[in-house]
Amino acid sequence: MSDLTEKDAQYVANTYSRAPIEVAYGKGSIITDRYGKECIDLGSGIAVNSFGIADEEWISAVTAQLQKVQHASNLYYTEPCVLLAEALCKRTGMKKVFFGNSGAEANECAIKTARKYAAEHKDASYYTIITLKNSFHWRTITTLAATGQDVFHQSFTPLTEGFVYADANDLEGVRKLVSENKVAGIMMECVQGEGGVHVMDESFVKGIAEICRTEDIIFIVDEVQTGNGRCGELYAYMTYGVTPDIVTTAKGLGGRLPIGACMFGEKTESVLRAGDHGSTFGGNPAAAAGALNIISRIDDALLSEVKAKGEYIVRELSGAKGVAEVTGKGLILGVKPVRPLNDVINDCFAAGLICLTAKDKVRLLPALNIPFDTLKKAVSILKEVLGRDLP
Numbered sequence: 024m025s026d027l028t029e030k031d032a033q034y035v036a037n038t039y040s041r042a043p044i045e046v047a048y049g050k051g052s053i054i055t056d057r058y059g060k061e062c063i064d065l066g067s068g069i070a071v072n073s074f075g076i077a078d079e080e081w082i083s084a085v086t087a088q089l090q091k092v093q094h095a096s097n098l099y100y101t102e103p104c105v106l107l108a109e110a111l112c113k114r115t116g117m118k119k120v121f122f123g124n125s126g127a128e129a130n131e132c133a134i135k136t137a138r139k140y141a142a143e144h145k146d147a148s149y150y151t152i153i154t155l156k157n158s159f160h161w162r163t164i165t166t167l168a169a170t171g172q173d174v175f176h177q178s179f180t181p182l183t184e185g186f187v188y189a190d191a192n193d194l195e196g197v198r199k200l201v202s203e204n205k206v207a208g209i210m211m212e213c214v215q216g217e218g219g220v221h222v223m224d225e226s227f228v229k230g231i232a233e234i235c236r237t238e239d240i241i242f243i244v245d246e247v248q249t250g251n252g253r254c255g256e257l258y259a260y261m262t263y264g265v266t267p268d269i270v271t272t273a274k275g276l277g278g279r280l281p282i283g284a285c286m287f288g289e290k291t292e293s294v295l296r297a298g299d300h301g302s303t304f305g306g307n308p309a310a311a312a313g314a315l316n317i318i319s320r321i322d323d324a325l326l327s328e329v330k331a332k333g334e335y336i337v338r339e340l341s342g343a344k345g346v347a348e349v350t351g352k353g354l355i356l357g358v359k360p361v362r363p364l365n366d367v368i369n370d371c372f373a374a375g376l377i378c379l380t381a382k383d384k385v386r387l388l389p390a391l392n393i394p395f396d397t398l399k400k401a402v403s404i405l406k407e408v409l410g411r412d413l414p
């Protein structure tokens with residue numbers, strides 16, 4: 024144990040099983056640890072560092088704002104928050120944005136909005152939210168209830184009531200739940216990230232959008248992990264040609280600093296009114312200035328690059344020795360190894376490559392702008408590790 028890991032064990036709450044990597048600094052997609060070891064980073068701080076580490080443009084945008092005003096509270100107007108909301112609405116066609124600090128907060132806001140809409144347009148007994156099994160909408164008592172995985176519920180009951188779960192890609196199952204419950208909203212990820220990088224079928228996503236339209240149910244898409252360019256469009260729902268009533272996002276939007284956004288479409292833009300919701304730090308000027316810089320750089324050229332890099336990884340790894348399956352979209356990819364997952368992750372690290380896991384898969388979430396030569400090197404390390412010692 025090093026001095027740092029010892030102190031971590033002594034003082035930091037025991038909620039994470041950390042990998043043995045003591046991150047000191049980095050540049051782009053290269054992380055350097057406290058002992059000078061360099062690794063290629065295919066995790067991006069779990070899809071946060073959209074443009075890698077120590078990204079000059081983003082640092083300039085944030086520091087320029089830090090010189091002016093760092094926090095003002097939401098009692099007053101600040102330029103970055105307004106300009107970011109405008110940029111998000113113009114790029115998505117959504118109408119209004121609520122800013123918080125995290126994905127969980129964005130999802131809480133979405134759930135409150137769906138329930139309020141139902142209470143005002145039907146009645147307050149229409150409070151049920153349908154989510155999908157294997158989803159992960161996060162750790163607060165309500166977003167945990169939204170998460171369709173029993174394993175995370177244990178020890179924390181009673182959770183917020185009013186959540187039921189459908190099987191992913193089972194439209195008939197969703198229809199049945201709609202007929203059996205008084206439903207306010209349907210909430211889903213287009214690619215279940217933490218749940219093992221499962222991509223939703225086009226017919227399923229389109230079917231849900233249609234059910235929501237005909238039944239006047241709020242269609243919520245959780246783009247916390249899939250959004251902000253990661254799937255090859257600004258938001259993953261765009262790859263399905265649907266229009267959600269609410270889109271939640273965080274992670275890559277902040278690009279490094281915490282920000283969460285709950286975007287409202289036509290049907291939901293006026294549901295929340297003054298006093299209904301809030302966040303002290305939400306829309307913080309420095310975080311918003313950084314996010315505005317990030318959003319402005321996710322253009323068509325970058326999105327094509329994301330698609331091309333994703334296709335390259337899939338091409339290289341599909342059918343490769345030691346690879347049982349490759350799933351995902353753009354630059355959120357899951358690789359199911361034949362060898363034990365932990366051995367693969369540890370061997371990758373020893374060989375200078377940082378990868379994540381999701382259920383039984385190696386999860387790859389590289390920076391959107393990872394240089395092609397760095398990506399090629401990373402994929403060749405991963406390929407060698409996946410196939411190591413196999414006949």
Ligand SMILES: Cc1ncc(COP(=O)(O)O)c(C=O)c1O
Binds near residue numbers: 247273
């Ligand atoms: C799909 C999804 N929703 C919500 C969250 C929660 O985000 P945060 O940790 O910013 O609250 C996550 C985090 O990984 C996520 O992947």
